[in-house]
């Protein structure tokens with residue numbers, strides 16, 4: 001039993017009174033240095049991680065895993081406290097953003113590079129030369145002149161061939177793509193709004209860079225703790241058994257959001273330059289949207305009775321898309337693999353905290369949290385607690401059709417005995 005309370009012994013500031021309903025959203029991250037470098041729509045907030053670390057008595061001797069690390073909230077918060085941490089995500093863009101928040105930067109080197117970019121902006125008034133695969137994939141999302149600048153900056157970063165420059169300047173570029181394009185991230189969709197008023201890229205980019213420079217002190221003062229993210233699949237990882245002593249994570253919700261669509265511009269701008277590459281990521285993500293496909297064969301999985309009953313009811317009613325039924329089946333099969341993999345990677349007496357929301361299709365509630373508890377029981381993860389962080393209203397369309405029935409968003413706690 002660990003007794004040392006690492007939070008109260010450290011100089012970490014953490015607001016115990018912050019509303020847990022906000023902590024399961026990215027609300028707080030948008031106001032914090034470095035956490036706000038990239039606004040990831042699917043994040044939870046820093047203090048949720050700190051709260052879970054405190055309540056589960058984790059300390060510097062632990063090693064935390066986040067197998068769905070997204071933009072790295074678990075990683076940065078754990079590093080702030082000085083607990084070694086490892087992230088995994090299937091999207092190269094997410095891994096990159098996470099790692100950008102864990103590096104150290106030489107402030108004067110970065111400032112000089114910003115001056116260089118400012119200078120180049122002043123000298124050039126045409127940026128046409130770059131013509132590659134990315135341009136064709138990106139052209140419909142930007143005014144032509146803005147896209148020229150995006151590709152120009154990307155080319156400049158690549159030419160530098162330097163890790164610090166790449167992480168700092170590409171993160172800044174990725175973080176402004178939504179602002180300077182015709183797109184708007186809207187739930188699980190990437191909307192194109194041709195009438196959108198688009199600001200000048202140069203001023204948006206430079207102001208982001210200057211803001212990030214002010215955060216260098218914060219990032220350089222973080223403890224020198226082992227922290228990083230790698231590309232991989234949460235269902236099957238390359239880590240040895242017993243490598244970790246805690247998991248703090250949030251898998252994709254069963255809400256049909258396809259991350260390869262929501263973050264399409266970011267993926268193409270820095271990481272994947274063909275449609276095929278995007279499709280591979282789309283097909284290989286956890287089956288939380290209808291286009292994802294089975295990636296791994298599963299031989300030891302029996303769907304829980306509650307799930308079978310829901311699937312049966314869904315078969316009998318009309319749905320906007322029949323593939324939803326297959327998605328539901330696939331999602332829980334994938335989550336069975338995820339929980340098994342988590343169990344394999346954890347040492348005895350480890351804790352798992354998993355944040356997840358319930359959903360509803362065709363007016364039928366899918367209690368995702370309860371079904372996951374069931375899956376955990378089947379593989380002998382000891383269920384400890386379900387903390388309901390908030391109740392979420394359903395979409396206006398669903399509400400009109402089926403009435404108001406708020407869905408739970410829960411934090412599930414298990415112990416690997």
Ligand SMILES: C[S@@+](CC[C@H](N)C(=O)[O-])C[C@H]1O[C@@H](n2cnc3c(N)ncnc32)[C@H](O)[C@@H]1O
Nearest residue numbers: 043044068070071073089090233234252285286
């Ligand atoms: C809810 S988000 C996590 C957000 C994160 N907690 C944060 O604060 O930024 C879920 C993540 O799971 C990733 N993902 C989807 N399928 C995956 C898989 N098979 N293996 C690993 N990551 C996956 C997505 O790319 C996405 O970043």
